[in-house]
Structure formats: C-alpha cells, structure tokens
Amino acid sequence: MSTDKPKKSSFIQGQITSEFIGNSIAKHQSKTTIGAHNIFLGQVRADVIEGKTVTAIEYTSYEEMAEQTFYEIRESAFAKYELSCLHIYHSLGLVKTGEICLFVFVSAPRRKVVYEALEFLVEEIKEKTAIFGKEIFDDESYTWKKNT
Amino acid sequence: MTITLKYFGSLADITKLREEQFTFDEETISVSALKSKVEGSYQNIQNTTYTIAVNQTMSDSQTKIKDQDVIAFLPPFAGG
Numbered sequence: 327m328s329t330d331k332p333k334k335s336s337f338i339q340g341q342i343t344s345e346f347i348g349n350s351i352a353k354h355q356s357k358t359t360i361g362a363h364n365i366f367l368g369q370v371r372a373d374v375i376e377g378k379t380v381t382a383i384e385y386t387s388y389e390e391m392a393e394q395t396f397y398e399i400r401e402s403a404f405a406k407y408e409l410s411c412l413h414i415y416h417s418l419g420l421v422k423t424g425e426i427c428l429f430v431f432v433s434a435p436r437r438k439v440v441y442e443a444l445e446f447l448v449e450e451i452k453e454k455t456a457i458f459g460k461e462i463f464d465d466e467s468y469t470w471k472k473n474t
Numbered sequence: 475m476t477i478t479l480k481y482f483g484s485l486a487d488i489t490k491l492r493e494e495q496f497t498f499d500e501e502t503i504s505v506s507a508l509k510s511k512v513e514g515s516y517q518n519i520q521n522t523t524y525t526i527a528v529n530q531t532m533s534d535s536q537t538k539i540k541d542q543d544v545i546a547f548l549p550p551f552a553g554g
Contacts, residue, residue, distance in 0.1 A: 368554045385553075388482055388546055391530040416553060428554045448554065456527070456546075457553030458483030470484040471552035 336396045336414045337389065341425035342367075350413060350431055360410045360433045364440035366448050368428030370421050378463040382422045383471060388456040389418075399450045407443040409434045414447065416457060475501055475541035479512065483549040488518045506535035508545065524549050 338346070347367070354360060373380045396414050403412055410433045417427040430451070432443045452473050459471035476497045481489045496511070505526055513520050526533045527546040539545060 386483065387553075388480065388527070388530075388548065391527060391546065394530060452554045453551070455551060455553045456482070456548055457551055458549060459552035460483070470549060472550045473552050473554065 336393060336416055337387065337418045338415050339419050340417060341421045342415055342417060342427065342429045344426075346415075347426070347429055350429075354411075354433060357410060357433070359435055361435050362437035362440050363431065363433045364444045365432075366428070366430040366444050367426050368448075370423045370425055370427055372423040373461065375461070375463075375469060378465060378467065380423060380461045381464050382420050382462045383427065384420050384460040384462060384468075385416070385418050385427065386458050386460070387416075387418060392416075392456045395455045396451070399447060399454065402450070403432075403443055403447055406446065407432075407434070407439045409439065409443055412443070412447065414451065416451070416455070420462075475503075475539075477508075477539060477542070478544045480544065480546040482546065483552075484522060485519065485524055485547045485549050488522070489516050502538050502540045504535065505533045505537045505539060505545075508539055509535075512547070519547075522549065 354363065370383050400412060400414065403409065413431040415429040421427045430444060430447050432440045432447065434440050460468050461471045462468045476495055478493060478495055480493050481491060486492050505528065525548050527548060528537055528539060529544055
C-alpha cells in the first residue's frame, strides 16, 4: 500500500450543487492546454422497493480508507491515460432524490481519452471505495443500498 | 494483543456500535479466526455479506492480525 497521504478531501457534506459544478468548470478556463472535458454526475434515483419509494440516500464512509482509495484511483488513471487533470467529489450525509451525489471531472488536450478515462474512474469508484448508502423511504424506514 | 474493530453501514446496525476494542491472549490471529469470534458475539452478522480491511487494506482469510491493528467490517460498497 502506498504511504503517500491523500492530497485533498473528495467528500462534500450533502448534495453537490450545480453552482459547485459550474465553478469547477470555470476554474479550468485558465488551463489553455486543455481541449476536452468530460463529466459524470451521479443522481439519487427514486427507486421503488417492495412498494416503498426512496426519498433520499444517507451516505457514510470509512473516510480514511476511502480517501486513500480515491488517491490510488486518481494515480492509476493518470498512469493509464494522458490527462491534464481530474477531480472526484462524493457526497456524505443526506442527499435527496434528484440531487447529485457523485461528480467526476476529467480534462485532457484531446477528446478521445476523456471518454475512456471517465468510464474507468466511475467504475473503479463504485467497485473499490468504502462508501455505504442508506436508502430512506417515504415512511422513514430504510434499506442498505448495494451497487449492481 | 488489543485490536480496534470498526463497523460500518448495516453491520453497525447489527452490533449497535461503530467501534470497540477486543483483547486476546494470542499475539496474532488470522482474519478467519477473528471472524468466528465476532460472528459468535453478533450472530446476525453470519447472514450478511461483508469484507474485512486490516489497517485500511482489504484482507483475505489468511491475513494475520497483530497488536494495535485496526480491523474494519465493511458491508457491500454503494458509492455513486
């Protein structure tokens, strides 16, 4: 295991707002070697499970381990693809249906690589990161989410 | 040896705890031996799917646990 410390937190308390996403895009205007961005947004879905509708997901994490996993995923993406930069943000706490809980942002000089890199990153995050989701129903009961 | 156990998600629901310490006479035990002990204390854990991280690294049943290690019981991941 790498002993390098994670550079910065990838977690955001609550939903990831469109203002936050817009500001992230704007911050890249000074990086003029970039020719292509690609963005993935994960949104909380109102699944119906045994007749009850999901109204929100409450996310928790083993944060120290998850930050290290995000760091390792970022490093492997940079090793695999020619990227200018990439950013991963995930919510913690309560995120209502329709709100954004995952924001992955990749940038490169040219477009082809950003499609592949983004898919790689999202799949790695879902498979490897120690994040747990409590799906809360309209009657306030809950079930634990599993990625499929 | 004394180790710290952490429980997450549905596993914390079963144990009613996020964290506790266990002390054993042995100097080291395997992950599979620890699983048997914890499943003895919290029998409902036997009916769930989970993985175990030792000091934030995913383990297998042969992984050795030593004094001061931090053991995390992790239910299926649900990020994104």
